[in-house]
Amino acid sequence: MGVKLAETAGFCMGVKRAVDIVLDIACHKGGKTVYTYGPLIHNPQTVQLLKERGIVPLESIDQIEDGIIVIRAHGVSPLERERIREKGVEIVDATCPKVASVQAIIKKHAALGYTIIIVGDKEHPEVASLLGYSSGRGIVINDKKDVAPLQQHDKICVVAQTTQDSAAYKEIAREITRKFPGAMVFDTICNSTEMRQAEIKKMAATMDGIIIVGGKDSANTRRLAAISQDCGTRTVHIETAEELNGTDLSGFKNIGVSAGASTPNWITEGVIDYLTHNQRETVPWKLRGLYNLWIFLLRTDISSAIGAGFLSLASMFLQGLGVSVSNILIAALCVFAIHTINRLQERSFGRIQGSFREGSYLQHRGSYMTAAITSLVLASVLSFLEGPVTFILVGFISLSGVLYNATVWGKRLEDVPGSKNIFTALGWAVVTAVIPQVSVSLEITCSMVVAFLFVFVLVFSKSVLSDTIDIQSDRLIGRETIPVIMGEGRARILLKGVSILAGIMLIAAIPAGCVPSMSLGLALLVPVFYIWICMELCDRKVRFSRMELEGLLGINYMIAGLSACLWFIATKI
């Protein structure tokens, strides 16, 4: 089964802007309650997450007493705005600029004596807000046949709800101009809606099946499903990946996925991961075992442990130390234990939303905890055998890692902005670069500093890139990762900067004698270069599932270890 995700799937500009505004307010609200007038978006999962962050959706203006009220992307009528103002609460306007421009057209033409025909769903909040600007001169219609019963009017202005089906609007507008030849018709359908609809039509023509992801009460999502169905393509409209359980997808060779304007990307990614998981059957049988193993290692975080082992090996070569299996195991066991315990803790906060690991962690919670504790004990025993300093370091890193999500004296390390990316990289750098050195000598060598920084950059880059993909969900749950703080663009610039610095450091370390040989320094430029490839892979234009991307990012640790191993083998031949 081939899976293709629509380029236009997910949050439109207006929804993204509204969500960003609300989340910014949530961070700086002081003690005030933040209300949204109606659910911010038509997506129950996101609304629930917002509630957990203290952002309360209101059904009626009467429910509000004090605090801050956010007007969502659909806007409100002038009358409602006045009623909110009378309540004396702070108003933050997140009306989409495109909706606001339709409101302005209506206001202007109503003032000039035009009758306003709004083509849209009468019950939709955007239409209610538009109607409010017509000063009582508005009529809402939704179908061609609604045109005939309309009374004669001198001046007619026609607008559409921004998420209407563009073909249907054109037909209705044609019918109106036939009856009222002087009618002024405005094309107010939003570009993002038109592009989304055009893409789904194109996809429906080439795919065996289409999956539309988004709230069942979201008008634009339902419309996408209807357009696809009208093309004669089997279409499934779901809210989350779980709804695919029990859906027979066996007849689908090629499946297209799109999502409504209010569907968060992690929900769509959950669907892509589900479909990718099922597409294993189509992997040639000779490779299927390998593919299944890869997926298993990724889901269980054993891949992180293997990555730490490879980085430990690369660090040993970089520092000119002998290969120590014990230190490789310490790195792998520590990383596995800390990652697993953190994920289990996150799960208990309800944090893993749509993650491809979620199912596995939920199903085998006890086994994961047992494996993590066993790993910690084994790492402690091995480090004890290596010496007291190694033992203390492993104890310190393990404790910091395990307590990362825990609340100590009312504070959590996790709440320090950017801490996830920085502490992850620091922890990995200590267990893979410092421990091999301190097991031999307590001297701080320039080789150890180079190895430490080399590992730090690789792990930091992977962590930041991973969080670039999760930026939407991280913002919603209030996790301040570096991409959330800096924005995706600046985070990428930062990664380019640190990777260039890492390359310069490796090259400069050769004449400084901090690297055992020039060829090793050059070989280790390969994983530094791979960071740039990873940036391309994470680009939205390159379509991989979240699970595949995670695997491709993690491969860099293996590339580092193998580059060092190949150098070692080459020097022995």
Ligand code: SF4
């Ligand atoms: S669909 Fe268009 S008009 Fe509606 S909220 Fe999104 S960007 Fe704004």
